[in-house]
Every structure is written in structure tokens, then in C-alpha cells.
Amino acid sequence: MNHSMFCFQCEQTAGCSGCTGNMGVCGKSADTAQIQDQLTGALIGLSRSTEGNAHKLSDTTASVVVEGLFATLTNVNFDNEALLRILQSVEEEKKKLVPDCYVCAASCGKNNDYDMKELWNANEDIRSLKSLILFGIRGIAAYAYHAAVLGYKDEKIHQFLYKALFAIGTSDWGMDELLPIVLEVGEVNLSCMEMLDKANTETFGHPKPVEVSLTVEKGPFIVISGHDLYDLKLLLEQTNGKGINIYTHGEMLPAHAYPELKKYPHLRGNFGTAWHNQQKEFENIPAPVLFTTNCLMPPKESYRDRVFTTEVVGYPGMVHIDDKKDFTPVIEKALELGGFDTDTVLTGINGGKTVMTGFARNTVMEVADTVVDAVKSGAIRHFFLVGGCDGAKSGRNYYTDFVKQTPKDTVILTLACGKYRFNDLDLGTIGGLPRLMDIGQCNDAYSAICIAKALSEAFSCEINELPLSMILSWYEQKAVCILLTLLHLGIKNIRLGPSLPAFLSENVLNFLVENYQIAPITTPEEDLKMILG
Missing domain, CATH: 1.20.1270.20 (Substrate Binding Domain Of Dnak; Chain:A; Domain 2)
Structure with missing residues (x-):
């Protein structure tokens, strides 16, 4: 070629x-x-x-x-x-x-x-x-x-x-x-995300809020990254009783909230932050890493002998676990490397030692009355959905700064790996509810849509009339189909960043701006002022 x-x-x-x-x-x-x-x-x-x-x-x-x-x-x-x-x-x-x-x-x-x-x-x-x-x-x-x-x-x-x-x-x-057909992509993706939500919840139970430690305990461990919960379940089954702890990474973090996965005591915590930091965070760790779906970066020489792939993920020279799902090579590597000699305290980007996840649609709907009362009493002034993909390009600190500057009478819903910019922050509570609620993976955008629909029904108004603003970050193609789903639902005034897609022509972009009022992010201060007045 x-x-x-x-x-x-x-x-x-x-x-x-x-x-x-x-x-x-x-x-x-x-x-x-x-x-x-x-x-x-x-x-x-x-x-x-x-x-x-x-x-x-x-x-x-x-x-x-x-x-x-x-x-x-x-x-x-x-x-x-x-x-x-x-x-x-x-x-x-x-x-x-x-x-x-x-x-x-x-x-x-x-x-x-x-x-x-x-x-x-x-x-x-x-x-x-x-x-x-x-x-x-x-x-x-x-x-x-x-x-x-x-x-x-x-x-x-x-x-x-x-x-x-x-x-x-x-x-x-x-x-x-x-x-x-562009708009039909959004409609079909909504059905697809609903099907995936059903698959996950019927298989693993409905997520429940859980605090997840970022400390890696001494002894052998395996880091598992990606989105495939079933791969995690199989790995948990095959490592059960072998003295190996399992730590999620990246988009696998929300797995801790599912009852059928949480029941395994050796699912201990989360390792590291967002996917694009892996080349730094996996440097010389005494453990193997299993990639189940996307977000693999070319591994550095210092850890490439410890990277394993499965399903559609592939990289030349890596050991690939085929459809038989025998994770023995990963397990043997974990036992060979032995893990850390002592408990190793890791932190999030902002220094936090734990993160919360599991605020999916069932959990939020169970406290819908509390949320509605808080809005009606003025305790909650506005909701922000600050979610989407993370990436390495400069400008993404906007999302951290935005969340930090949100007033104390506002609630932040988040999902996907963009949350690693701020998910270790302690933003306090409103009426007993945390101000920061992690809904889950990018796959869980359906949960966010269900929550928005439930709020609109509770207040007898359209979604666009809710005190709700969407501040989204994008990186890859799953973000594209989610954005098209939001447009299919008629949701307007989405703020998108850190840059607009290169594949949008001027005329197509103008169509989206005129019909859906999509706008690029500016600065946290300006955007908050525009939204809250």
C-alpha cells in the first residue's frame, strides 16, 4: 500500500x-x-x-x-x-x-x-x-x-x-x-441504546449508587478497561478465589454499580483516570491490562508485554483472548507480576481518593419527588448535563472549570469518560442528594434521556422548557450518534466542544445552528452567564 x-x-x-x-x-x-x-x-x-x-x-x-x-x-x-x-x-x-x-x-x-x-x-x-x-x-x-x-x-x-x-x-x-437519513440515525440509535440498557439491566440488575476507591491494594491485580460488562463478569468468575483483585479503568468504572458485578468481593476499585492518560498511568505498573472495547492507545514498550485484548479490539503483537474467553494468560501474568508491595493510594485529577457512580435512571426516578420538590422550593435552580468523551487536546479544562463554577443551587449530571475531569470533586449535596451524579458510561446516555423525559413529565412541560442545559464534549463516533439522537428528540441549545467536528461543512453546520441552536462552548464564565442570566 x-x-x-x-x-x-x-x-x-x-x-x-x-x-x-x-x-x-x-x-x-x-x-x-x-x-x-x-x-x-x-x-x-x-x-x-x-x-x-x-x-x-x-x-x-x-x-x-x-x-x-x-x-x-x-x-x-x-x-x-x-x-x-x-x-x-x-x-x-x-x-x-x-x-x-x-x-x-x-x-x-x-x-x-x-x-x-x-x-x-x-x-x-x-x-x-x-x-x-x-x-x-x-x-x-x-x-x-x-x-x-x-x-x-x-x-x-x-x-x-x-x-x-x-x-x-x-x-x-x-x-x-x-x-x-442523518436524522434517522438518531432515531435508530435511541432504539439501540434502549435495547442495550435493557440488556445490561436485565442481565446485571439496575445500577445503585456506590462509592469507588481509587486505592490499589497490595498483591496481584488486573486492570480491565472498555465497555463490555460481560467480559468483566467472566474475568471475575475466572479469578474468583485466586487472590487477584480486579480494578476497572476508564468507561468500565460504572460496572461497580451493578448488583450482579458488585457481589464479587475482589472487584475492589478503579485504576487511573480517562483513557487518554493510559500511556502515562500504565507505565511500569506490576499488573496486566485487559482491553475489552475501544479507547486503546498504542502501548509503550514499558508495558506492552502486559496488554491483552479481546472482542473487536486489536493491536499487532498483543495477546488476543478469543471468543472462548479463557483469560488464563491474563491471570498468569497478574500472578507473575505480583502487584504492588503495599497499598498504593492513587487519586483523581483533582486529588480525590474516591469517586461515586451508579446514578442511573431507576435511582434518580426513585427520588423524583425529592427532586421536584427541591426545584419548586428553589433549592435546585438548574440542572447541567456535563458529559461526553474526554481527550488529550487542550481546551478540555473548560469542563473542569465549568463544573467548579456552577452555583451551589445547581445539580450536575454526568456520563461517559469526560467526567474524569471532575468526578473526584466534592461538590456537596442539595436536600440529601449529591450535586454531582454520575449516570454511567457513554452507553448509558439512554438513562440521561429517561431522566430528562421524567422531569419534563413531572413539570408538564417540554424537555426544552426544563431548567436543564447540556454541555457536551465529543471525541469519537459514539458521541456522533448520541448527538443525532438528541437532535431527533428535538433538544435544542446544546453547547458542544472542545472544537466542532471537522466533517461538518459550513452549510450543514448552519442547518444545525438554525434548527437546533447548537453552539460551540466559549468560556465557563460566559456560558454560565448566558444560561443562568
Whole structure:
């Protein structure tokens, strides 16, 4: 392959315009980027070849499409061999579904794979809308994958993925045809997040608030990162009684709140802060790290022999735990390294030694009367949802400063890894309720939506009429589909940062501003003044 790439799907993209040349900011090589483009083009080709033949699509097709889309998310899979295996599975599925089309030599637009250069070189408005669709369905695929692991699937979601892939591959569709599909991404993602919420709560119970220690106790331990709760459960089962403690990392933190996971006594605490600090925080730790989904950064030499991957995550040279889920190599590495000699007190970014999590929809709704009374009495003046992805780019201290400056008669709801900027702060309580409530992972955005809907019903008003403001940070593609879900729900006046997506053309951005009043963050002082008056 020639060493050139184009990628602008994440927030940290070079120069706020796109990563080109030999290497992306995330550490993805040009070769890997090109294989991911080839994989995406093959998925689009699969959708084009089966147009009008939806009855031919099977559970296998759905699994291939979901895995293929998920593998192209930022910071998921850097392993070219693994990506090529997924690509081969897409081609084999296409050959099985449309064998006559597969061997046809005439190019009719349905039997050949899509060349992603057509998208990257398209009219900027068309490129922008198709990018919103593509990056949005990559996020949906991640959520669908998590749910499928627990046995929950929805054929309507799969059908939409095929429909969206087909739309991306069209050459004659304009804004009138593409814009409705952009908004449909948000609608379908809402259903997908609801399905995932059901999968998690029916499998592991409804989350309950819990205080999580940031201290790592002496002795062998394993750090587990990512979003897949089922992988954590299997690891807890396989390490039970072996003298190994388990510590969550990054988006796995909310696992402590689920009753079926919390019951394991060796699930001891949380290690470190947000995903982008891993190269510093994993330096020379005497323990292995297991990555279950995205947010993997290229490991440094000082700890690469202790990194293990599973599911769609991949990195060349890493030990990959396959679908048999035998975590013996991870367990043996933990026992070999032995852990810390003494209890090691770690802290959050602001010096806190513990964090709280578990304020999901059931918990908040159980105290809805208290919340409503607090609003009516004036004890609570405003709610802020300060959530989303974290990242390394400068400007994200805005979110810490914003939370610190919120008045004492306001409540902060948070979710996803952006909370690590401030989740160890002690902001006090209002009416016995903590001012800072962690709803969970980015996957738990459905909980936040349910809470907003419940408040709107309690006050007999629309969500946009609530004393609620959304201050969001974005980094990768799951944030894109969540944003589109909020737009589908008609939510306005969202403040987004730390920078606006490079894939939004001026006309598409103007559409979002005019119809939904989306605005970039400015400064905490100015934004608070604008919101609270």
C-alpha cells in the first residue's frame, strides 16, 4: 500500500481538518487507515449488492456488518491482520448472498465495492452528510455489538445499517435524500441504546449508587478497561478465589454499580483516570491490562508485554483472548507480576481518593419527588448535563472549570469518560442528594434521556422548557450518534466542544445552528452567564 491516508472522524484530527500522510494522531498507520476504508467500502458494496433482497440477509450478515463497522471506530483496532480477516468475512458473506453478482464482470454499481475516495472527494455538503451517517452508524454498531454479546438483537436496527450503508454509496443523492437519513440515525440509535440498557439491566440488575476507591491494594491485580460488562463478569468468575483483585479503568468504572458485578468481593476499585492518560498511568505498573472495547492507545514498550485484548479490539503483537474467553494468560501474568508491595493510594485529577457512580435512571426516578420538590422550593435552580468523551487536546479544562463554577443551587449530571475531569470533586449535596451524579458510561446516555423525559413529565412541560442545559464534549463516533439522537428528540441549545467536528461543512453546520441552536462552548464564565442570566 502507498503511505497516505485521510481520516477526520474524531475530535483530535490533525489541524481540525483531517489526518493525512503516514500516521493519524490516534496512532493509526496509513496502512491501517486504508484497510479500514477498504473494509467500509466492502460493507457498502455488500449493502448495494443485496438491495431489494432483504429477505436474504441473515443473523450472520448482521454480525458481519456490526463487527465490520465497530472495528473502524477510533482507537479500537490497529491490527491489520485482524482487519483483513473481518474484510474477508464481508466478502465471503457477499459471495454467499449474491453468488451470481459476485462473479459478474460487468460493473453495474451493485457488484463492486465502494471506493471511499469517492466520499472523501465529494462535494463538501454531501461529504458532510454522508460522514454524519457513516460515523453515526459506527456508533450504533458499537452499541448493537455490546447488546448482542448479551443475546439482545433487533432486526430493525440491522436493516437500518444496510439502508444507511447503501445511502453512503449512492452517487446521485443530494441533501433532500441524505438529511432524513442523518436524522434517522438518531432515531435508530435511541432504539439501540434502549435495547442495550435493557440488556445490561436485565442481565446485571439496575445500577445503585456506590462509592469507588481509587486505592490499589497490595498483591496481584488486573486492570480491565472498555465497555463490555460481560467480559468483566467472566474475568471475575475466572479469578474468583485466586487472590487477584480486579480494578476497572476508564468507561468500565460504572460496572461497580451493578448488583450482579458488585457481589464479587475482589472487584475492589478503579485504576487511573480517562483513557487518554493510559500511556502515562500504565507505565511500569506490576499488573496486566485487559482491553475489552475501544479507547486503546498504542502501548509503550514499558508495558506492552502486559496488554491483552479481546472482542473487536486489536493491536499487532498483543495477546488476543478469543471468543472462548479463557483469560488464563491474563491471570498468569497478574500472578507473575505480583502487584504492588503495599497499598498504593492513587487519586483523581483533582486529588480525590474516591469517586461515586451508579446514578442511573431507576435511582434518580426513585427520588423524583425529592427532586421536584427541591426545584419548586428553589433549592435546585438548574440542572447541567456535563458529559461526553474526554481527550488529550487542550481546551478540555473548560469542563473542569465549568463544573467548579456552577452555583451551589445547581445539580450536575454526568456520563461517559469526560467526567474524569471532575468526578473526584466534592461538590456537596442539595436536600440529601449529591450535586454531582454520575449516570454511567457513554452507553448509558439512554438513562440521561429517561431522566430528562421524567422531569419534563413531572413539570408538564417540554424537555426544552426544563431548567436543564447540556454541555457536551465529543471525541469519537459514539458521541456522533448520541448527538443525532438528541437532535431527533428535538433538544435544542446544546453547547458542544472542545472544537466542532471537522466533517461538518459550513452549510450543514448552519442547518444545525438554525434548527437546533447548537453552539460551540466559549468560556465557563460566559456560558454560565448566558444560561443562568
